[in-house]
Amino acid sequence: MKRILICMAVLLAIPVSFADEHGDDELDYGDHTSVTLMVKAWEMMDEENYEAAVKYTEKCAELYEEQAREMQASLSAKAAPDKVNDYWALNDVGTCYYIRGEALAKLRQYEEAIAAYKVVRDELKYAQAWDPKGWHWSPSDAAYPKVQMLEAKIKDDF
């Protein structure tokens, strides 16, 4: 009974701690799964609420990056289509880093955006994202031109 009560107390404390940590009571992390956080980050991008998108991606990485990196380390190439979902943490966290790059670029925090893109480009490179149109795409591959664009934007006058 004591153990159950402790668990309940911990569960009740979690939302409070999230809110406190980020100083933003309005963010709803839902069921806290990686896919929920990733989807919410995309939704915030669609709503042009880039600060919130960044926070969702931060939470995504905070909770699941360790598992994502373990999955990345277990692969030597992108997973086959029938195995993609086995690497859920890698896929979601990799996508979250891509979204983070997108959001930070919109916020004109270019150095930070480049850093985010580089994480998925170089360290979570076998992540795959699902396009509702019916196929997977690679956030890592998509990050290559993004890094190039932002580095050129910082360095050169276009």
Next chain:
Amino acid sequence: MRYKLAGLFVVFLLSASAGSSPGDIDWTPGSTAELVTKADGTYELLRNGEPYFVKGACRGTGDGLIPGDLETIAAYGGNSIRTFGIEQLDEQVDGKPLLDRAHELGISVMVGFWVQHPRHGFDYGDAASVEVQRSKLRDAVLKYRDHPALLAWGLGNEMEAFMPGEIDVRIWQELNHLAGIIKDLDPYHPVVTVVADVDTPKIDGIKTHYPNLDILGVNSYGGAGSVGMRLRDSGWTGPYLLTEYGVHGPWEVATTSWGAPIEADPSTKALETYATYKTDRDNNIGRSLGSHVFYWGHKQEATETWFGMFSPSGEKGPRVDAMAYAWSGEWPSNRAPKLESLDAPFAMQKVEAGATSEASVDCVDREGDDLTYSWDIRAESTDRRVGGDAEAAPPSFPEAIQEGQGSARILIKAPSQPGPYRVFVTCSDGKGGATTHNVPFFVTD
């Protein structure tokens, strides 16, 4: 008749030589382009024996041609153009045939031969039509194979695309036959076939049915920067050229609530074009043999400014400067003006017919040139097509500009006819550079 018989005899001799070694063929190539496979499995293109990385552009045609376009490529560090149909070689440039003028300027040409598209009604099961196409190809190869400007044969462009269902394998099989014709007649130049982006089924079809292909050409826009990676993932281990790239297409961008694609600002377009070139080049060494930027000329496609790198009056835009920087590492001495902002309160909005509003533009010229301004109100394009097919330009409504034409600030009166429109502005430096941008708006009753 005597000439015809003589011609037939020549064709017979050439046909008889097909399959024999190049030394047996009784003609001398004006140039060579050889694909070399290195020990590590990567590739290199050797032109006349020297390593050659293609820094190219897709050249405009017809009304989209810009005077002096080839000189600009050469002056800005480019080294190649891509054409689409063999009839383009008949165009005169500075009073000379295109290939001759290109050669004078040190520009190589990927000579395009237009392979017919099923979506245009071509039937690959019609033996007579297929033979006509083969015959035209033979004629073209015999006519141009010895020209020193020739880099490669661009056999087809997106002929597999924009049809429902799976790709008809007869297309790949026929391309394989056509490539065989080229190889028989000209073993000195590689065959490139250009497809509309990549996916695994497409690559599988090519690998299975098209072994004569030397270099895969890929047209890609929003995904151009990742073509190399996606080819790898799709199982293509051969060399490739990025044969069209530049900016996100109108089919890949956000739209207004009425479905009008929102065109990026000119600086972003220049940056994207530059970054795509660099990304492809730097991350696919030994696999990407180079690229052709789209579109070195003027073209109506969704808007009159989306893909064309020059204004209709022939002034270069920021994307041309970006390519100079990409190709040579140097910015041109005179750059196109920079558009800092286009302020139009009605942008992306719905406005009532006859309503008035101001619009203003902030352009700067890095060299301090005096700028002139030109505004245009046009209907949204309704003649939208796929695959780059020719589109008609929508009508202009000059009467909608009430005051300020020629200045940086105008007063607009929304057209009386409800519907979607765009306002365009062009800032020109008077020295061959211009920057243009547009925003959509919608007129209601």
